[in-house]
Amino acid sequence: MSKIRVWIVEDDPDWLRGLVAYLNKEQDMEVVWTADRAEIVRLALSDDQHAPLPADVILMDIMLDGRPEGVMLAEEAASATGSRVIMLTSMEEKELIFRSFQAGAIDYQIKSDFEALPAAVRSAYRKQSPINAAVAERMREEFRRLKQLEREFEAKKLHDLITPSELQLLDLIDQGYTQPQIADKLVVSIRTVKNHVNHILKKLNLPGSREAANKAKEMGLFQKQNDNDSTK
DSSP states (O other): OOOEEEEEEOSOHHHHHHHHHHHHTSTTEEEEEEESSHHHHHHHHHOGGGOOSOOSEEEEESOBTTBOHHHHHHHHHHHHHOOEEEEEESSOOHHHHHHHHHTTOOEEEEGGGGGGHHHHHHHHHTTOOOOOHHHHHHHHHHHHHHHHHHHHHHHHHHHHHSOHHHHHHHHHHHTTOOHHHHHHHHTOOHHHHHHHHHHHHHHHTOSOHHHHHHHHHHTTHHHHHHHHHHTO
16 A cells, blocks of 8 residues: 655754654655755755655645745645645644645644644545634634725725715615705705716716615715714
């Protein structure tokens, strides 16, 4: 039976020796190469003369020489070798977890939970690595953060397009006022209201005033307008 070939990239010599010894006890896997610096890995990936035996799975320490070099190396190694990359760390850092998966890693393991590594290596080899619960939650948090940033950007873009008076008009439309009622309330002509509505629709590229009002409401602009009014 062929063994799963494993690379380990780890800059702590004690951890490196321990991981090699621990994984080599498994009958179905073998550590075929190790490195303790990013430069060694990059040389191995770029120079055939220094190329080690190919790996099926790479255990990649996120922090090398005090920097998150492993994140960049994960992308380079996965692209150059086609190996499945498992990130190793002693930390649980939200940003680094997310960046590791963006870089092409398929799993993430805490070093202190080394007893789980053999199963993680087998799962990675079979391309069946589940994302553990802690990682999944941190990824969900990051996606929520990015979604909120996107929403805030869209809201600002919309807010910059329309004037405070136009926003007030949309707020009244959202409250159910008709155009004649809006004209009476704002003490303007119905023609002025219609012109404002047409101007808004052209700006937002929407078919009707109700859609424009809904869009502003979804973006939370009415709440911001009310908050601003209350502080005056």
